[in-house]
Each structure stands twice: as C-alpha cells, then as structure tokens.
Amino acid sequence: MSTLARPTATPTRRLAGEKPHLSERAKAERRLGWLLSAPAVAVLLLVAAYPILNAAYLSLFDYRLTDPGTRAFIWFKNYHVILTDNIWWSDLGTTLFITVVTVAAEFAIGFAFAMVMNKTFVGRGFLRTAILVPYAIITVVAAYAWQYAFANDTGFVDHWLGTNIDWFGGRWSALFVICLSEIWKTTPFVALLLLAGLAQVPGSLQEAAVVDGASWWQRLWRVTLPNMQGAIMVALLFRTVDAFRIFDNPFIMTGGSNGTETVSILAYRQTIGRTEIGLGSAMSILLFLGVSLICFIFIKLLRTDVGRVTNT
Amino acid sequence: MRTSGRARIGIGVAAIAIVVWALAPVMWIVSLSFKQGDDIDNQQFWPTHWSVENYKTVFQTSLFTSALRNSLGISLITTVISVVLAMFAAYAVSRLDFPGKRWVLVSALAVSVFPAISIATPLFNLWRSIGLYDTWAGLIIPYLALTLPLAMWTLTSFFRQIPRDLELAAQVDGATTWQAFRRILVPLAAPGVFTTAILAFFVAWNDFVFGITLTSTDRARPVPAALAFFSGASQFQQPTAAIAAASVVVTIPVVVLVMLFQRRIVAGLTNGAVKG
Numbered sequence: 158m159s160t161l162a163r164p165t166a167t168p169t170r171r172l173a174g175e176k177p178h179l180s181e182r183a184k185a186e187r188r189l190g191w192l193l194s195a196p197a198v199a200v201l202l203l204v205a206a207y208p209i210l211n212a213a214y215l216s217l218f219d220y221r222l223t224d225p226g227t228r229a230f231i232w233f234k235n236y237h238v239i240l241t242d243n244i245w246w247s248d249l250g251t252t253l254f255i256t257v258v259t260v261a262a263e264f265a266i267g268f269a270f271a272m273v274m275n276k277t278f279v280g281r282g283f284l285r286t287a288i289l290v291p292y293a294i295i296t297v298v299a300a301y302a303w304q305y306a307f308a309n310d311t312g313f314v315d316h317w318l319g320t321n322i323d324w325f326g327g328r329w330s331a332l333f334v335i336c337l338s339e340i341w342k343t344t345p346f347v348a349l350l351l352l353a354g355l356a357q358v359p360g361s362l363q364e365a366a367v368v369d370g371a372s373w374w375q376r377l378w379r380v381t382l383p384n385m386q387g388a389i390m391v392a393l394l395f396r397t398v399d400a401f402r403i404f405d406n407p408f409i410m411t412g413g414s415n416g417t418e419t420v421s422i423l424a425y426r427q428t429i430g431r432t433e434i435g436l437g438s439a440m441s442i443l444l445f446l447g448v449s450l451i452c453f454i455f456i457k458l459l460r461t462d463v464g465r466v467t468n469t
Numbered sequence: 470m471r472t473s474g475r476a477r478i479g480i481g482v483a484a485i486a487i488v489v490w491a492l493a494p495v496m497w498i499v500s501l502s503f504k505q506g507d508d509i510d511n512q513q514f515w516p517t518h519w520s521v522e523n524y525k526t527v528f529q530t531s532l533f534t535s536a537l538r539n540s541l542g543i544s545l546i547t548t549v550i551s552v553v554l555a556m557f558a559a560y561a562v563s564r565l566d567f568p569g570k571r572w573v574l575v576s577a578l579a580v581s582v583f584p585a586i587s588i589a590t591p592l593f594n595l596w597r598s599i600g601l602y603d604t605w606a607g608l609i610i611p612y613l614a615l616t617l618p619l620a621m622w623t624l625t626s627f628f629r630q631i632p633r634d635l636e637l638a639a640q641v642d643g644a645t646t647w648q649a650f651r652r653i654l655v656p657l658a659a660p661g662v663f664t665t666a667i668l669a670f671f672v673a674w675n676d677f678v679f680g681i682t683l684t685s686t687d688r689a690r691p692v693p694a695a696l697a698f699f700s701g702a703s704q705f706q707q708p709t710a711a712i713a714a715a716s717v718v719v720t721i722p723v724v725v726l727v728m729l730f731q732r733r734i735v736a737g738l739t740n741g742a743v744k745g
Contacts, residue, residue, distance in 0.1 A: 193565070
C-alpha cells in the first residue's frame with residue numbers, strides 16, 4: 158500500500174521517537190493492571206526470590222548458628238564439600254530413583270484410571286469423590302497409614318502376604334513402601350489431569366479412526382495420546398518437580414535411614430539438625446538448581462508448552 | 470462410541486477397584502484408630518474390639534489440640550490472604566492490557582517449582598534474628614509461596630471462562646472498571662474464588678516442611694509437624710493408635726470438603742493445566 162495514498166486521519170502531532178499515543182482509557186487500564194498485580198508479585202518476590210538470594214549469599218559462608226563467632230567468608234568451599242561427599246551423591250541417586258519410579262507409575266496407573274473414569278457413567282460423582290481423598294489427605298497422614306500397614310508390629314501386610322519382611326530395615330524394601338505411598342497419594346491428581354486431557358481429544362477423530370479400521374491399541378497410540386500431548390507434558394513437568402522435592406514421606410517412614418534419605422531431607426538435616434546454615438544454604442541452592450534443570454529440560458528440550466498455564 | 474455389555478461390566482469392576490484402591494488406606498487408618506491394647510499389634514486389618522479411647526487421648530493432649538488450633542488459624546489466614554491477592558492479579562491478567570502481564574503468571578509459575586526446603590533454610594536463619602521464628606506470621610508468610618501461585622493461575626483460568634461481554638456492557642452503560650469488577654465479575658466469579666480457596670487451604674493444611682523447620686513449640690506448630698513429634702499418653706505407651714486417631718481427626722475436614730465440592734475441586738485442579 159502506498160503511504161502517500163493513505164488518508165491522514167490523525168493530525169501528525171506526534172514527534173519522531175515519541176511513544177505510540179495511548180488513549181486515556183488505555184493508560185488508565187495500564188496503571189490499573191500494574192496496580193492490581195503489584196501486591197501479588199511483590200509478595201512472590203518477598204517469599205521466594207528474597208529467601209533464595211539470601212540462601213545464595215549465606216552459602217558462601219562457613220556459618221554455624223551455634224557458633225556465630227567463627228562465621229567466615231569461604232567462597233564456594235561449601236559447594237566443594239557437598240559435591241565431593243558420597244552422601245550427597247547417594248541421596249541424589251535415591252531422590253532420582255524415587256522421582257523416576259513414582260512419576261512413571263503415576264502416569265501408567267493414572268492413565269488407566271482416566272480411561273476408566275472417562276467411560277464410567279454410573280456413580281461418576283462417587284468415583285470422583287473417592288479419588289480426591291488421597292489427593293486431599295495430608296501427606297504425613299498418608300505416610301503413617303502406609304508405614305503402619307507395613308510395620309512388623311502393627312501391620313497387616315506381612316500377615317496377608319504370609320511373609321515376615323522387615324520392610325523398613327532394608328534400602329530397597331523401604332523405598333518400595335515410600336514409593337507406594339507417594340504413588341497412592343498423587344496418582345489421583347495425574348488421573349484427573351489426564352481425564353481432562355482425554356475430554357479434549359475430538360470425538361470425530363476417534364470415530365474416523367474406527368471407520369478406518371484402527372484397533373483400540375492403534376487409536377490409543379496414534380490418536381488419543383498425540384492429541385493429549387500438551388496436557389501430558391505439563392502434568393509430567395509438575396509431577397517430576399514435585400517428586401524431586403520429596404520430603405514428607407521418607408521423613409516420617411524412615412527418617413532417611415537405611416539409604417532412603419533424599420536431598421531435601423539432607424538439606425534439612427544440615428540446617429536444622431546441625432545448624433550448619435552455610436552448608437544447608439549451599440544445599441538449598443543445589444536443590445534449586447536441580448529443579449531449574451528439570452524445568453529447563455522440560456521446557457527447552459522437550460518443548461513443554463507452559464504457555465498452556467500462563468497463556469494470556 | 471457404543472460400549473458392549475461385557476465392556477461395561479469390565480469398566481464397572483475397574484471403577485470399584487479404583488474406589489477400593491483410593492479408600493482402603495484411609496479405612497486402615499480409621500480402623501487402627503479404634504484399636505486398643507493388644508489389638509494394635511494383632512496384625513489384622515480390623516480391631517477385635519472397637520474403642521474410642523485414642524480419640525479421648527488425642528483431645529486431652531495439648532500438643533494435638535494446640536496444633537489443631539494453629540493449623541486451622543494459619544491455614545485459613547493464608548487462604549484468605551492468597552485468594553484476595555490472587556483475585557486482583559488474576560483480574561488484571563485476564564481482563565486488562567498492560568505491558569509485563571505475562572510475567573505476572575510466569576513469576577507465579579517459577580515460584581511454584583521452588584523447593585520448600587530451599588526457602589525454609591534461609592528463613593530459619595532470618596526468622597530467628599527478627600523474632601518470627603515459632604510464630605503464626607512466621608508460617609503464614611512462607612505458606613504464601615505455596616498457595617499464592619496456585620491461587621493466581623487457578624483464578625486466572627476461572628476468570629477467563631467468564632464472558633467478557635457482561636462487563637463491557639456495564640462499562641458501556643457508564644460503569645467504571647472498578648464497578649464492572651465489583652458488581653459483575655466478583656459475583657460471577659464467586660464459585661471459582663471459593664474453589665480456589667479450598668485448593669489453597671488443602672495446600673496450607675498439608676504443609677510439613679515449613680511446619681517442622683520454622684517452629685519449635687506448640688505456639689505455632691501445625692498438625693503435620695505435631696504428628697511427627699507425637700508420643701503416647703504416657704512415655705511408655707506406643708503412639709501408633711493415638712497418631713492414627715489424630716490423623717483421622719485432621720482428615721475429616723478434608724473429606725467433608727471433598728464430598729461437598731468434588732465437582733468444583735476437579736474443575737479447579739484441571740482448568741489451568743489443560744485449557745490452551
């Protein structure tokens with residue numbers, strides 16, 4: 158289109174370099190927008206960004222709460238201490254093991270649940286209520302329920318199985334119960350997300366696939382799953398991050414003994430148990446970096462569309 | 470698609486299996502809470518003799534009753550603050566045009582992945598120096614890091630579902646943006662706000678990490694942390710059944726909320742994550 162031919166509707170009062178003119182209404186809207194979001198954003202910065210920056214600062218000190226006189230700036234020595242310690246790597250391994258096992262199981266079971274719920278028409282409300290109970294129950298309560306079920310003295314599991322296993326005496330059997338409790342508690346959330354995703358797969362696509370003679374299995378892999386990919390990736394991201402932070406379950410069941418300690422419990426032990434603020438802060442930062450790395454992998458490498466959540 | 474009779478029975482059986490799977494551990498803790506004496510170690514699912522003794526014990530234990538009071542107070546205050554703040558932010562993000570609005574939700578998302586223990590460590594140090602350690606405020610503030618992000622995007626997706634035409638019509642009729650917000654949007658959004666409050670309450674009620682790191686006495690210690698420190702009525706009695714009874718007591722409000730509002734809770738949980 159020729160610039161010359163355009164009718165000059167607005168008088169050219171604007172100077173070069175001046176920002177595009179905003180109407181009074183648009184300006185007021187901008188101000189209101191900032192004004193209304195400011196408190197929430199300010200609180201977020203205060204409760205999350207500030208502590209993390211503070212932790213980053215404290216992590217550079219040799220600082221024990223019970224002995225503040227010897228507080229000294231030691232650069233990255235705390236990180237060196239942690240990263241050269243076997244306990245850190247062993248705990249990280251435990252945490253990653255729990256993360257992988259629970260997230261995989263939650264998705265397999267959650268998807269099966271979603272398929273069943275999608276087809277259930279009688280008692281749908283009851284089913285939904287039942288499945289929400291594990292989601293809403295306090296994690297510590299869930300941990301106790303599972304611990305007491307498997308414990309040798311109070312538990313019925315050994316009796317039912319006809320075995321006599323000291324579940325919390327060994328690393329893998331204890332991790333098994335910890336994972337079981339975690340899976341029980343969080344699968345409902347995954348199932349509900351996947352159910353909502355299932356509802357978004359166009360029925361016409363399914364019908365077309367049936368007409369074309371696709372088997373149930375083929376429809377699942379070629380039609381259903383690809384169309385739910387966005388919802389699945391978002392749910393995977395959230396669950397992975399959440400599982401990586403696992404604390405409550407192993408803390409209650411074993412206290413981290415017998416090789417069941419996770420990195421969150423390790424950080425807790427440094428800060429609260431030993432009041433090693435510097436070392437605990439460094440661990441907090443490493444945990445934070447771990448979570449950031451998981452997010453980076455999901456968002457950049459696996460192209461998870463977080464915009465589904467933040468989309469404006 | 471049509472479902473054959475046999476498939477329907479299969480689905481019915483699977484649905485029952487899901488219900489059993491979801492409720493069996495809850496039934497177990499309920500059953501354990503009614504056990505007494507030798508029954509506790511009887512290795513059976515059900516008690517041979519039902520007893521309410523454990524419930525009497527927990528309600529006579531100040532560790533538990535004060536924790537219950539703390540948990541209720543702290544969780545409710547946290548819920549109210551986060552829902553009010555989130556309501557303003559969600560309105561701005563879903564209805565107004567302003568530079569940087571994407572960042573409002575991105576920052577909420579970023580905070581929601583923060584490991585709680587990473588926040589607790591520096592706060593443990595800070596709270597001790599400024600006197601917030603072992604106080605309600607000392608827990609409410611970090612709880613906002615858990616509840617506010619959730620409230621912000623749950624509410625934003627609820628607000629987006631409300632047709633904008635109504636507010637625009639009101640504004641054409643001379644209402645200000647504020648009036649359109651207060652008179653039109655708030656009443657329509659009330660169910661969404663209520664649902665968001667329930668979800669935020671669940672999160673605050675569930676917290677354990679801040680509860681055990683930032684408290685030391687029954688002054689502020691919430692229920693999950695108190696459960697971890699529970700001992701029996703006497704030093705020589707094992708706390709198992711008492712913990713079970715306390716667990717049941719704190720699970721009741723959660724189950725009641727779920728029964729009353731299951732449909733809304735599901736909508737609130739899934740809205741943000743699946744709507745494009």
